[in-house]
Amino acid sequence: MSKKLYPNATAALDGLLKNDILIASGGFGLCGLPERLLDAVRESGVTGLTFVSNNAGIDNEGIGKLLRTKQVRKMISSYVGENKEFERQYLAGELEVEFCPQGTLAERMRAGGAGIPGFYTKTGVGTLVAEGKEVKNFDDQDYILERGIVADLALVKAWKADETGNVVFRKTARNFNVPAATCGKVCVVEVEEIVPAGSLDPDSIHLPGVYVQRMIVGAPYDKKIEFRTTRSREAA
Amino acid sequence: MSKKLYPNATAALDGLLKNDILIASGGFGLCGLPERLLDAVRESGVTGLTFVSNNAGIDNEGIGKLLRTKQVRKMISSYVGENKEFERQYLAGELEVEFCPQGTLAERMRAGGAGIPGFYTKTGVGTLVAEGKEVKNFDDQDYILERGIVADLALVKAWKADETGNVVFRKTARNFNVPAATCGKVCVVEVEEIVPAGSLDPDSIHLPGVYVQRMIVGAPYDKKIEFRTTRSREAA
Amino acid sequence: MTTHDGIAKGWTRDQMAARAAQELQDGFYVNLGIGIPTLVANHVPEGMTVTLQSENGMLGIGPFPFEGEEDADLINAGKQTISELPHSAYFDSAQSFAMIRGGHIDLTVLGAMEISETGDIANWMIPGKMIKGMGGAMDLVAGVKKIIVVMEHCAKDGSPKFIPACTLPLTGKNVVDMVITDLAVFARPDHNSPFRLIEMAPGVTAEDIAARTTAHYIS
Amino acid sequence: MTTHDGIAKGWTRDQMAARAAQELQDGFYVNLGIGIPTLVANHVPEGMTVTLQSENGMLGIGPFPFEGEEDADLINAGKQTISELPHSAYFDSAQSFAMIRGGHIDLTVLGAMEISETGDIANWMIPGKMIKGMGGAMDLVAGVKKIIVVMEHCAKDGSPKFIPACTLPLTGKNVVDMVITDLAVFARPDHNSPFRLIEMAPGVTAEDIAARTTAHYIS
Numbered sequence: 001m002s003k004k005l006y007p008n009a010t011a012a013l014d015g016l017l018k019n020d021i022l023i024a025s026g027g028f029g030l031c032g033l034p035e036r037l038l039d040a041v042r043e044s045g046v047t048g049l050t051f052v053s054n055n056a057g058i059d060n061e062g063i064g065k066l067l068r069t070k071q072v073r074k075m076i077s078s079y080v081g082e083n084k085e086f087e088r089q090y091l092a093g094e095l096e097v098e099f100c101p102q103g104t105l106a107e108r109m110r111a112g113g114a115g116i117p118g119f120y121t122k123t124g125v126g127t128l129v130a131e132g133k134e135v136k137n138f139d140d141q142d143y144i145l146e147r148g149i150v151a152d153l154a155l156v157k158a159w160k161a162d163e164t165g166n167v168v169f170r171k172t173a174r175n176f177n178v179p180a181a182t183c184g185k186v187c188v189v190e191v192e193e194i195v196p197a198g199s200l201d202p203d204s205i206h207l208p209g210v211y212v213q214r215m216i217v218g219a220p221y222d223k224k225i226e227f228r229t230t231r232s233r234e235a236a
Numbered sequence: 237m238s239k240k241l242y243p244n245a246t247a248a249l250d251g252l253l254k255n256d257i258l259i260a261s262g263g264f265g266l267c268g269l270p271e272r273l274l275d276a277v278r279e280s281g282v283t284g285l286t287f288v289s290n291n292a293g294i295d296n297e298g299i300g301k302l303l304r305t306k307q308v309r310k311m312i313s314s315y316v317g318e319n320k321e322f323e324r325q326y327l328a329g330e331l332e333v334e335f336c337p338q339g340t341l342a343e344r345m346r347a348g349g350a351g352i353p354g355f356y357t358k359t360g361v362g363t364l365v366a367e368g369k370e371v372k373n374f375d376d377q378d379y380i381l382e383r384g385i386v387a388d389l390a391l392v393k394a395w396k397a398d399e400t401g402n403v404v405f406r407k408t409a410r411n412f413n414v415p416a417a418t419c420g421k422v423c424v425v426e427v428e429e430i431v432p433a434g435s436l437d438p439d440s441i442h443l444p445g446v447y448v449q450r451m452i453v454g455a456p457y458d459k460k461i462e463f464r465t466t467r468s469r470e471a472a
Numbered sequence: 473m474t475t476h477d478g479i480a481k482g483w484t485r486d487q488m489a490a491r492a493a494q495e496l497q498d499g500f501y502v503n504l505g506i507g508i509p510t511l512v513a514n515h516v517p518e519g520m521t522v523t524l525q526s527e528n529g530m531l532g533i534g535p536f537p538f539e540g541e542e543d544a545d546l547i548n549a550g551k552q553t554i555s556e557l558p559h560s561a562y563f564d565s566a567q568s569f570a571m572i573r574g575g576h577i578d579l580t581v582l583g584a585m586e587i588s589e590t591g592d593i594a595n596w597m598i599p600g601k602m603i604k605g606m607g608g609a610m611d612l613v614a615g616v617k618k619i620i621v622v623m624e625h626c627a628k629d630g631s632p633k634f635i636p637a638c639t640l641p642l643t644g645k646n647v648v649d650m651v652i653t654d655l656a657v658f659a660r661p662d663h664n665s666p667f668r669l670i671e672m673a674p675g676v677t678a679e680d681i682a683a684r685t686t687a688h689y690i691s
Numbered sequence: 692m693t694t695h696d697g698i699a700k701g702w703t704r705d706q707m708a709a710r711a712a713q714e715l716q717d718g719f720y721v722n723l724g725i726g727i728p729t730l731v732a733n734h735v736p737e738g739m740t741v742t743l744q745s746e747n748g749m750l751g752i753g754p755f756p757f758e759g760e761e762d763a764d765l766i767n768a769g770k771q772t773i774s775e776l777p778h779s780a781y782f783d784s785a786q787s788f789a790m791i792r793g794g795h796i797d798l799t800v801l802g803a804m805e806i807s808e809t810g811d812i813a814n815w816m817i818p819g820k821m822i823k824g825m826g827g828a829m830d831l832v833a834g835v836k837k838i839i840v841v842m843e844h845c846a847k848d849g850s851p852k853f854i855p856a857c858t859l860p861l862t863g864k865n866v867v868d869m870v871i872t873d874l875a876v877f878a879r880p881d882h883n884s885p886f887r888l889i890e891m892a893p894g895v896t897a898e899d900i901a902a903r904t905t906a907h908y909i910s
Contacts, residue, residue, distance in 0.1 A: 003717075003718060003740070028528045028529075028547075028551075028565070029547065029551040030544070030551075031528070031544060031545060031547050031551070032545070054565070077605060078605050078606060078607050078608065079604055079605035079606070079607040080604055080605050081604040081605070087602050090602075091602070097603075099603065099605050099606060101606055101607075101608070101609075101610040101611050102527065102565070102569065102606075102607050102608035102611060103527075103565075103568075103569025103572055103573055103608060103610075103611030103615070104569075104610075104611065105565075106564075106565035106566040106568070106569050107350070107352070107566055107569060107570070107573075109566065110566040110789070111355070112793075113789065113793045113795075114343070114788075114789035114790075114792055114793045115357065115358060115789070115791075115792030115793040115794060115833075115834050116343070116355050116356060116357060116792070117356050117374035117375065117377075117379055118355070118356045118372070118374060118379075119347070119352050119354070119355040119356070120352060120353050120354045120355070121351065121352060121573060121614070122351060122573070122614040122615065123573060123610050123611045123614040123615070124610050124614070125614070125645060126592075126642060126644070126645030126646075127610065127641065127642045127643065127644065127645065128597075128641050128642075129606075129610065136354070138353035138354060138383075139353065141353075143353055143354075147374075159545075162777075162778060163778075164740075164742070164751075164778035166778060166780050168439065169439070169562075169564075170439065170545045171438075171439065171530075171543065171545040171546045171556070171562055172526070172528050172529050172530050172545060172546055172547055172548075172562060173544075173545040174439075174529055174562055174563065174564045175528050175529050175564060175565045176564070176565045177564070178564035178565075178566065179564060179565060179566040182789070182793065182795075196777075197777040197778040198777030198778070201440070202407075202751075202775060202779040202780050202781055203404065203405070203406065203407065203410075203440070203442075203781050204437065204439070204440035205780035205781070205782070206439075206564070208750045208780040208782060208790070209742070209750065209778065209780065210720045210742070210744070210750055210790060210795050210796070211790075211795060223544030223545065224544060225542060225544050225547075225553055226547070226551040226552075227547075227550065227551050227552040227553070228542055228552075228553055229536045229542075229552040229553050229554075230536050230537055230538060230539045230540075230541075230542060230553065231535055231536045231537070231538060231539075232538070232539060233538050233539065239498075239499060239521070264747045264748075264766075264770075264784070265766065265770040266763070266770075267747070267763060267764060267766050267770070268764070290784070313824060314824050314825060314826050314827065315823060315824035315825070315826040316823055316824050317823040317824070323821050326821075327821065333822075335822065335824050335825060337825055337826075337827070337828075337829035337830050338746065338784070338788065338825075338826050338827035338830060339746075339784075339787075339788025339791055339792055339827060339829075339830030339834070340788075340829075340830065341784075342783075342784035342785040342787070342788050343785055343788060343789070343792075345785065346570070346785040348574075349570065349574045349576075350569075350570035350571075350573055350574045351570070351572075351573030351574040351575060351614075351615050352573070357792060357833070358792070358833040358834065359792060359829050359830045359833040359834070360829050360833070361833070361864060362811075362861060362863070362864030362865075363829065363860065363861045363862065363863065363864065364860050364861075365825075365829060395764075398558075398559060399559075400521075400523070400532075400559035402559060402561050405781075405783075406764045407749075407762065407764040407765045407775070407781055408745070408747050408748050408749050408764060408765055408766055408767075408781060409763075409764040410748055410781055410782065410783045411747050411748050411783060411784045412783070412784045413783070414783035414784075414785065415783060415784060415785040418570070418574065418576075432558075433558040433559040434558030434559070438532075438556060438560040438561050438562055439562050441561035441562070441563070442783070444531045444561040444563060444571070445523070445531065445559065445561065446501045446523070446525070446531055446571060446576050446577070447571075447576060459763030459764065460763060461761060461763050461766075461772055462766070462770040462771075463766075463769065463770050463771040463772070464761055464771075464772055465755045465761075465771040465772050465773075466755050466756055466757060466758040466759075466760075466761060466772065467754055467755045467756070467757060467758075468757070468758060469757050469758065
């Protein structure tokens with residue numbers, strides 16, 4: 001069986017968690033969130049964490065749970081709405097927040113994972129985001145320098161993995177999971193199902209096994225929906 | 237039928253070819269080479285072309301054909317071996333060549349397509365490649381600034397596309413085709429087969445349709461192999 | 473519908489969306505913001521193919537799913553459940569914003585709190601209030617080829633929102649191409665040109681607009 | 692096999708590859724250059740899983756295909772036909788070098804024309820001769836975690852190749868971790884340390900090495 005597979009989230013994180021580390025997490029809202037791994041981080045009791053993650057969870061989901069237990073010192077995120085405890089800690093000055101445009105955030109993770117310590121972008125030029133950043137002109141247009149992010153640990157939620165760690169995601173649950181995975185010095189992935197090597201189409205691997213050091217099967221999942229919007233069959 | 241589909245390569249390139257333009261081409265050696273489109277460029281007679289392409293073709297294949305007709309002014313490539321006409325023109329000073337490390341070349345195309353005019357890399361620091369380039373220190377290590385490439389036209393060879401231009405590649409024929417496609421102001425793709433929308437798995441699209449402006453079916457292909465290496469069945 | 477001290481008429485939210493939809497062209501790839509911009513999808517002209525991008529990683533957004541067919545793995549950037557279409561494609565967030573930043577999306581429609589006469593846009597934070605973050609808005613206004621803003625002409629207190637210079641922190645500087653309000657449409661051909669008043673809602677006069685706009689524009 | 696003016700012995704090409712293979716560890720992802728480095732694949736220890744990367748866009752390189760099963764769409768970085776394995780994965784060139792540059796590949800083995808005592812490597816051009824290009828070599832030496840060079844100890848004219856400073860244009864500066872020649876193995880624990888002579892081929896003496904090496908090293 002797979003050498004990368006661990007029996008549960010706590011085992012998979014053994015030796016990787018320390019106070020004050022930088023953790024990159026996949027997920028967009030509650031979609032594609034590495035919930036088993038985040039729960040295990042909470043149970044470990046490590047504190048002073050910095051999370052680079054598009055969102056900060058909602059009140060009792062995802063990183064939101066770690067905010068309640070005050071294990072998070074800083075968030076690097078693009079959007080942190082829908083979270084009362086976050087709001088309280090932020091306004092009380094207990095939580096540091098670095099707002100980063102969503103595309104810049106994704107690219108910073110991808111860059112860190114790709115050995116690129118800095119890149120130039122138009123995004124945020126002339127706004128608060130540009131403050132303190134180097135501005136450079138290319139072909140008569142200004143760009144700001146953004147830094148690649150390398151995280152101590154990446155937490156990722158995927159759909160399926162083969163025994164060797166080749167990973168595929170499902171629909172929009174892919175989101176930040178790929179850039180997060182690549183920027184981690186160590187990447188731990190929770191999946192819904194492990195399949196034998198040879199079961200996945202080699203042309204359709206979203207995250208090749210080289211990026212995956214440890215895995216767990218997190219199933220069964222009771223996936224939550226933030227905003228349930230539907231149309232009625234009669235209207236169709 | 238598809239609004240992006242053209243009857244042949246000449247029709248698909250109509251209005252896009254001019255003297256002195258910059259063309260990005262996919263392919264690695266003869267693998268995944270947009271041969272129908274390159275043939276049509278040759279037949280058009282445009283000259284003074286700059287090609288950004290990992291290789292320069294071999295003597296009578298790929299860009300090699302355009303070298304014979306002296307339509308190429310400059311190559312931006314990582315490796316140009318196996319091409320006598322190239323060698324002759326290069327040594328005679330008739331052809332300008334910018335050597336670029338293979339990974340930097342791929343990233344420059346990807347960056348150009350991603351709105352990133354420049355990025356820093358360790359590759360080439362302290363070598364001839366670094367000459368004339370800005371050096372910047374991040375976290376006690378030197379990096380050089382490399383520029384994103386935006387091409388006037390991208391020529392791509394793929395396996396299948398659906399009617400709306402979602403594209404998939406086959407095995408190692410993917411190579412530079414994806415970064416080339418994304419860096420073109422206009423991207424023309426030749427495929428082996430057009431399939432109806434809905435035939436391709438939406439989780440497994442290598443190049444989403446937004447990047448593809450025009451397509452042709454280039455089949456049938458007589459794919460060439462540069463170095464045929466095999467093992468005998470007896471040895472297995 | 474909306475009453476701006478004395479003006480009885482003005483476009484409804486749906487009419488504003490319909491006006492924005494007139495800017496669509498066949499084959500366009502479009503990103504729609506939350507609120508009125510989302511309604512633009514209902515006004516795509518018959519026979520025209522427009523593909524909607526969702527910045528959380530999808531091209532080809534379909535309608536809301538039928539009841540009972542909601543899929544937690546299939547949401548839009550507003551975190552609402554959606555459905556897929558035959559030509560949908562999924563990708564990761566880095567790829568999604570490579571597409572946006574790289575200028576591959578033809579058009580975005582989004583809301584705003586303030587627009588300046590030089591095309592600056594403010595729509596992400598109000599000093600002193602809880603900041604939720606800019607999400608993908610800064611990337612969209614920096615990268616997409618054409619930026620259309622749809623907003624009420626005046627704030628709730630009656631103050632103009634199309635003004636000489638934004639007072640709120642910017643989302644983007646000199647990026648807006650067209651402003652559609654409940655009263656009027658302003659557009660400019662490029663980012664070096666001033667905005668021009670090109671349309672007014674029925675019954676609205678040029679004087680009505682002038683009285684409710686502090687931005688300089690060509691009429 | 693090789694005779695270096697008076698030394699009767701020395702490792703064969705295959706023995707050099709076998710020595711390089713001793714540096715493999717279970718679970719490693721490895722990129723092998725053309726020539727002797729390719730032979731390393733034949734010496735992966737029994738029971739050890741090593742995944743080979745090909746910089747043209749593949750993880751999990753399989754052996755050469757059976758005759759008649761060659762596939763023009765399936766080649767390695769040397770443009771030779773290969774086969775796939777159950778755990779193979781394909782990706783594009785930008786992704787492939789993101790992997791390499793980002794330090795995700797554990798080990799690379801490649802050839803060289805010159806190595807300096809400070810770990811510089813020259814293996815891509817000879818001034819005055821036709822330049823073919825550096826291919827992916829500069830990216831590999833800059834990005835891969837451990838760089839092993841396998842080369843003949845001396846050039847054909849008998850001159851040393853492990854020298855104080857490279858005379859040829861560099862492929863990478865201060866990047867090499869281990870040098871395996873037909874006569875000896877030199878290694879260093881980090882890029883601030885000098886190389887140490889850690890092994891010699893059977894019958895080769897420290898004096899033989901010293902006489903054929905101008906680089907400074909610890910013996």
